[in-house]
Amino acid sequence: xxxxxxxxxxxxxxxxxxxxxxxxxxxxxxxxxxxxxxxxxxxxxxxxxxxxxxxxxxxxxxxxxxxxxxxxxxxxxxxxxxxxxxxxxxxxxxxxxxxxxxxxxxxxxxxxxxxxxxxxxxxxxxxxxxxxxxxxxxxxxxxxxxxxxxxxxxxxxxxxxxxxxxxxxxxxxxxxxxxxxxxxxxxxxxxxxxxxxxxxxxxxxxxxxxxxxxxxxxxxxxxxxxxxxxxxxxxxxxxxxxxxxxxxxxxxxxxxxxxxxxxxxxxxxxxxxxxxxxxxxxxxxxxxxxxxxxxxxxxxxxxxxxxxxxxxxxxxxxxxxxxxxxxxxxxxxxxxxxxxxxxxxxxxxxxxxxxxxxxxxxxxxxxxxxxxxxxxxxxxxxxxxxxxxxxxxxxxxxxxxxxxxxxxxxxxxxxxxxxxxxxxxxxxxxxxxxxxxxxxxxxxxxxxxxxxxxxxxxxxxxxxxxxxxxxxxxxxxxxxxxxxxxxxxxxxxxxx
Amino acid sequence: xxxxxxxxxxxxxxxxxxxxxxxxxxxxxxxxxxxxxxxxxxxxxxxxxxxxxxxxxxxxxxxxxxxxxxxxxxxxxxxxxxxxxxxxxxxxxxxxxxxxxxxxxxxxxxxxxxxxxxxxxxxxxxxxxxxxxxxxxxxxxxxxxxxxxxxxxxxxxxxxxxxxxxxxxxxxxxxxxxxxxxxxxxxxxxxxxxxxxxxxxxxxxxxxxxxxxxxxxxxxxxxxxxxxxxxxxxxxxxxxxxxxxxxxxxxxxxxxxxxxxxxxxxxxxxxxxxxxxxxxxxxxxxxxxxxxxxxxxxxxxxxxxxxxxxxxxxxxxxxxxxxxxxxxxxxxxxxxxxxxxxxxxxxxxxxxxxxxxxxxxxxxxxxxxxxxxxxxxxxxxxxxxxxxxxxxxxxxxxxxxxxxxxxxxxxxxxxxxxxxxxxxxxxxxxxxxxxxxxxxxxxxxxxxxxxxxxxxxxxxxxxxxxxxxxxxxxxxxxxxxxxxxxxxxx
Numbered sequence: 011x012x013x014x015x016x017x018x019x020x021x022x023x024x025x026x027x028x029x030x031x032x033x034x035x036x037x038x039x040x041x042x043x044x045x046x047x048x049x050x051x052x053x054x055x056x057x058x059x060x061x062x063x064x065x066x067x068x069x070x071x072x073x074x075x076x077x078x079x080x081x082x083x084x085x086x087x088x089x090x091x092x093x094x095x096x097x098x099x100x101x102x103x104x105x106x107x108x109x110x111x112x113x114x115x116x117x118x119x120x121x122x123x124x125x126x127x128x129x130x131x132x133x134x135x136x137x138x139x140x141x142x143x144x145x146x147x148x149x150x151x152x153x154x155x156x157x158x159x160x161x162x163x164x165x166x167x168x169x170x171x172x173x174x175x176x177x178x179x180x181x182x183x184x185x186x187x188x189x190x191x192x193x194x195x196x197x198x199x200x201x202x203x204x205x206x207x208x209x210x211x212x213x214x215x216x217x218x219x220x221x222x223x224x225x226x227x228x229x230x231x232x233x234x235x236x237x238x239x240x241x242x243x244x245x246x247x248x249x250x251x252x253x254x255x256x257x258x259x260x261x262x263x264x265x266x267x268x269x270x271x272x273x274x275x276x277x278x279x280x281x282x283x284x285x286x287x288x289x290x291x292x293x294x295x296x297x298x299x300x301x302x303x304x305x306x307x308x309x310x311x312x313x314x315x316x317x318x319x320x321x322x323x324x325x326x327x328x329x330x331x332x333x334x335x336x337x338x339x340x341x342x343x344x345x346x347x348x349x350x351x352x353x354x355x356x357x358x359x360x361x362x363x364x365x366x367x368x369x370x371x372x373x374x375x376x377x378x379x380x381x382x383x384x385x386x387x388x389x390x391x392x393x394x395x396x397x398x399x400x401x402x403x404x405x406x407x408x409x410x411x412x413x414x415x416x417x418x419x420x421x422x423x424x425x426x427x428x429x430x431x432x433x434x435x436x437x438x439x440x441x442x443x444x445x446x447x448x449x450x451x452x453x454x455x456x457x458x459x460x461x462x463x464x465x466x467x468x469x470x471x472x473x474x475x476x477x478x479x480x481x482x483x484x485x486x487x488x489x490x491x492x493x494x495x496x497x498x499x500x501x502x503x504x505x506x
Numbered sequence: 507x508x509x510x511x512x513x514x515x516x517x518x519x520x521x522x523x524x525x526x527x528x529x530x531x532x533x534x535x536x537x538x539x540x541x542x543x544x545x546x547x548x549x550x551x552x553x554x555x556x557x558x559x560x561x562x563x564x565x566x567x568x569x570x571x572x573x574x575x576x577x578x579x580x581x582x583x584x585x586x587x588x589x590x591x592x593x594x595x596x597x598x599x600x601x602x603x604x605x606x607x608x609x610x611x612x613x614x615x616x617x618x619x620x621x622x623x624x625x626x627x628x629x630x631x632x633x634x635x636x637x638x639x640x641x642x643x644x645x646x647x648x649x650x651x652x653x654x655x656x657x658x659x660x661x662x663x664x665x666x667x668x669x670x671x672x673x674x675x676x677x678x679x680x681x682x683x684x685x686x687x688x689x690x691x692x693x694x695x696x697x698x699x700x701x702x703x704x705x706x707x708x709x710x711x712x713x714x715x716x717x718x719x720x721x722x723x724x725x726x727x728x729x730x731x732x733x734x735x736x737x738x739x740x741x742x743x744x745x746x747x748x749x750x751x752x753x754x755x756x757x758x759x760x761x762x763x764x765x766x767x768x769x770x771x772x773x774x775x776x777x778x779x780x781x782x783x784x785x786x787x788x789x790x791x792x793x794x795x796x797x798x799x800x801x802x803x804x805x806x807x808x809x810x811x812x813x814x815x816x817x818x819x820x821x822x823x824x825x826x827x828x829x830x831x832x833x834x835x836x837x838x839x840x841x842x843x844x845x846x847x848x849x850x851x852x853x854x855x856x857x858x859x860x861x862x863x864x865x866x867x868x869x870x871x872x873x874x875x876x877x878x879x880x881x882x883x884x885x886x887x888x889x890x891x892x893x894x895x896x897x898x899x900x901x902x903x904x905x906x907x908x909x910x911x912x913x914x915x916x917x918x919x920x921x922x923x924x925x926x927x928x929x930x931x932x933x934x935x936x937x938x939x940x941x942x943x944x945x946x947x948x949x950x951x952x953x954x955x956x957x958x959x960x961x962x963x964x965x966x967x968x969x970x971x972x973x974x975x976x977x978x979x980x981x982x983x984x985x986x987x988x989x990x991x992x993x994x995x996x
Contacts, residue, residue, distance in 0.1 A: 071982070072981075072982060073905075073981055073982055073985060074982070075836075075985065075986070075989055076836075076905075076908060137904065140895065141895035141896050141900070142895075144894055144895045144900070145894065145895050145896055147894065148889060148894060151934075151937075152941065155938065155941065155942045156941060156942060162942070163938055163942050163943075166938070166942070167931075167934060167935075167938065170930075170934055171927065171930070171931065171934070174894075174927055174930060175924075175927045178923035178924070178926065178927055179920075179923070181904075181907075181923060182907070182911065182916065182919055182920050182923055185904075185907060185908050185911045185919065186911050186916055188908075189908065189911055189912045
C-alpha cells in the first residue's frame with residue numbers, strides 16, 4: 011500500500027491545490043510533499059537489500075483481458091531514485107515560495123509531476139509505466155510554457171514533441187513484447203525476449219532506446235534540453251535535471267539491459283562512444299556559454315554521457331558508477347539550478363557579464379555554490395568523485411579509448427565549472443551588480459533550509475557511498491551475468 | 507417486453523425512435539414551441555436507451571420467411587447504446603447552437619430520425635436494409651447541414667454534402683448490384699458463403715467500400731469534410747463527427763467479418779490499410795495548418811477515423827475460426843472504443859465552440875486566463891485527442907493498436923503511432939494558444955470577439971472531459987462491454 015499511496019498522495023494534493031484558496035496553496039503543497047517524503051521512511055527501513063526480486067509489491071486488475079494490471083514493486087535501483095525524487099519535491103516547493111503567478115496551478119504541476127514520477131519508478135507493468143512516463147510530460151509542458159522565460163512556448167513544444175516522438179516507438183515495441191509474452195508485466199518478459207532473434211532484438215532495443223535516449227538525453231538527441239532548461243522556471247529545471255533525466259537511464263536499466271543482451275553486446279561499443287562524445291562535446295559547449303543556466307544544462311548532458319558509458323560498460327563497477335552519478339547529479343545539478351534561481355530571483359539576469367563579485371556580497375551563498383561546484387567537478391571527498399571514478403574505471407576495460415576521451419571531458423568539466431564560479435563569485439563586480447547591490451542579500455533562512463539537505467549529502471555520499479550502493483548491489487549483480495555471459499560469443503553475420 | 511404485440515421485440519428501440527419522431531413532429535406543429543419538442547425528443551432518446559439497457563432483445567428480423575434483413579445481435583445492441591448516449595449528449599448542443607431564430611421543433615425530429623438510422627445500421631444484415639438505414643441516417647443530416655438557410659455557407663454545406671453523399675450512395679448501390687450479379691444474393695450470410703475473388707465481386711466490394719469510406723471521411727473520399735464541417739451549424743458538425751462515424755464503422759465491422767471475409771479479405775484489408783494510412787497522414791498534417799477551428803477539427807476527424815481503421819485492417823485479414831475469435835473481438839472492440847471516445851471528445855470540444863462562438867484558433871487566445879475551468883476541461887479533451895495517458899484517447903489508441911500488433915500488422919501500428927505524434931502537434935498548438943498566449947482584445951472580421959461561455963455549455967464541456975478522464979483511468983467496464991459485443995457480431 012505504501013507505493014500506491016506514494017503515487018496518489020502527491021496527485022491528490024495537486025488536485026486540492028488547484029481548488030484551494032490562494033493563501034492555503036503553499037502550505038498545502040509543502041505538507042503534501044513532506045508527506046510523501048515521510049512515506050519514504052517505511053520504504054527505506056523496510057527494504058531488504060539482500061532479497062532477490064521486487065519488494066512492496068501490489069497488484070490490481072486494470073484491463074485483465076489484455077493482461078494489463080496495475081502492478082507496483084521496487085528494487086534497490088527504483089528505491090534510490092524514489093528517495094531522490096521525494097527529497098527534491100519539498101525542496102523545490104520551498105524554493106518556489108516566492109512564485110506568485112497562479113500559485114495553485116504551479117504547485118499542482120510540481121506535485122502532480124512528483125506523483126507521476128513516483129509512478130514511473132514503482133510500475134512493473136509496461137502499460138502503467140508508459141502511462142506515468144508520458145503523463146509526466148503534461149505538467150512539465152505547462153511548467154515550462156506558463157512560468158518559463160522569453161521563448162518558453164517554443165521550448166515547451168520542442169520538449170513535448172521530442173520526448174513524445176521518442177516514447178511512442180517504445181509503446182509499439184512494448185505492445186509487441188506484451189502480446190508475445192501474454193502479459194504486460196515486464197519483469198516476466200526476460201526469457202521470452204532473450205529467445206528473440208538478434209535482428210528483432212536490435213529493432214526492439216532501438217525502439218526503447220529512442221524513448222530513453224531522448225530523455226537522458228544522449229548525444230545527438232540532446233538539443234531539446236538546453237532550450238527547455240533555460241526557459242523553464244527554477245523549480246522546473248531542478249525537477250527536470252534532478253529527476254526527469256534519470257527516467258531515461260532508469261528505462262535503459264529496466265528494459266534495454268535485461269531484455270536484449272545480444273543487442274546490448276552488439277551495440278554497446280557504439281553507445282559508449284556516443285556517451286564519450288557527449289561528455290567531451292557538451293563540456294566544450296558548456297565552456298563557451300555566457301548564460302550560466304545554459305552552462306549547467308550542458309553540464310547535465312556531459313554527466314549523462316558518463317552515465318550512458320557506465321550503463322553499457324557491461325561491468326558491475328560501471329553500473330555502480332552510472333547509478334551513483336545519477337543520484338549525485340540529481341543532488342548536485344538540482345543544487346546548481348537552485349543556485350542560479352537564487353541569483354535570478356535577486357538580479358533577474360543569468361548573463362555572466364552582468365554578474366561577479368558576489369562572494370563578498372553573499373558569503374553564505376558563495377559557500378553553497380563552491381561546495382556544489384566542487385562536487386560537480388568530482389573533487390575527492392565529494393559524492394561526485396566516487397561516481398565519476400567508478401564510471402570511468404568500469405568503462406575502461408570495455409572501451410579504453412572511449413574512456414580516455416571521456417576522461418579529458420572530465421578535465422573540461424573542471425574548466426567550465428571554474429569559469430562559472432569565477433564569473434559569479436570572484437571576478438570584479440559588473441556594473442550591473444554594482445547598480446543592484448541592495449538586491450544582493452545573502453541566503454535567507456528558507457533558502458538555507460532548501461540547500462542544507464543537498465549540501466549535507468555531498469560529503470555524506472562522498473565518504474560513505476555504500477549507503478546508496480548497498481541498496482542496489484543485488485539488482486546490479488543480477489543485471490551483469492546477463493550482459494557478461496554473452497561477451498565470449500562473438501556476433502557473426504551468420505547468426506540468426 | 508414487446509412494445510407492440512405484432513412487432514418483434516428487437517425492433518422496439520428503433521420503432522420507438524421512429525414513432526417518437528412522428529410524435530415530436532405532431533407535437534411541434536401544434537405547440538410551435540421548440541422546447542417542448544426538444545424535451546419530448548430527449549425523453550424518447552432516454553426511453554430508447556432505457557429499453558435497450560433494461561431488456562436488450564436479440565433476434566433476427568426477416569420478411570415472411572425470406573432472408574434475414576436485420577440481425578439484432580448483442581453487438582448491434584451495444585453499438586446502439588453508445589450511439590444513443592452520443593445523441594443524447596448532442597441534444598443540448600443542438601438546442602443551444604442554432605440561435606433562437608432557427609430553433610424549431612423540426613430540429614429534434616431530424617435528430618431522432620438520424621438516430622433511428624444510426625442504430626439500425628449496425629443491425630443491417632442485408633444490402634437492402636444496409637442501404638435504407640444508411641440513407642435514413644444521411645438524409646436528416648443533409649437537411650441539418652443546410653439548416654441555417656440564410657447563411658450562404660450553411661446552404662453550401664448542405665448542398666455539397668447532399669450532392670456528394672448522393673454520388674457516394676449511387677456508387678454503393680451500383681456496387682451492391684454488382685455483388686448481386688456475382689452471387690445472386692443480397693443477405694450477408696449468403697454473400698459471405700458465395701464470396702469469390704472474381705473481378706465482378708471485387709469491383710462490387712470496392713464500390714460498397716467507397717460509399718462506406720465516404721461516410722467515414724477516409725482519404726481520398728474526404729474532400730467534402732472540411733467544407734461541410736465549416737459550413738454546417740456547429741452542433742450539426744458535432745453530430746457529424748460522432749454519430750455516422752461510429753454507426754458506419756460498426757457496419758464496416760459486420761461487412762468485414764461477413765461478406766468481405768474469406769477469399770476477398772486480403773484485398774479488402776490491403777485497400778483499407780491504404781485508406782487508413784492516407785487518412786492518418788492527410789488528417790494529421792493538414793490539421794496543423796488550419797486557422798479555422800471547425801476545419802481543424804474536420805481534419806482531426808479524418809486522422810482519427812484513420813487511427814480507428816488500424817484494428818479493422820487487422821480484423822479483415824483474420825480467419826474466422828475459433829482460434830481467432832478473441833482477436834476479432836479485440837479488434838472490433840478496439841475500433842468501437844476509439845470512435846466512441848472520439849465522439850465524446852468531439853461533442854465536448856464542439857460544445858465549447860458553440861458556447862464561446864469560437865470560430866478561429868485566435869479566438870481561443872488566453873482562454874485559460876478568462877475562463878480557467880473551461881480551459882482546463884478543453885485541455886483535457888485536447889490531450890486526450892493527442893493520445894496522452896491517462897486520458898481515454900490514449901486507451902483508445904492502446905486498445906486499437908494492440909490487436910493490430912497481435913495480428914501481425916505491427917508496421918501499420920508503427921505508422922499509426924508516428925502519425926499520432928504528428929497529430930498531437932495541433933492539439934498541443936491549441937493548448938498553447940489557450941494557456942500560454944495572452945488574451946487579445948482586437949476584434950476583426952476574421953476573429954470576431956469570442957463571448958464568455960455560459961455555464962450550461964461549460965458544464966457540457968466539463969462533463970465530457972470528466973468522462974474522458976474516467977474512461978481513461980478505468981477503461982475496464984467499457985472495454986469489457988465492447989469485448990462482449992465483439993464476440994457476438996452476428
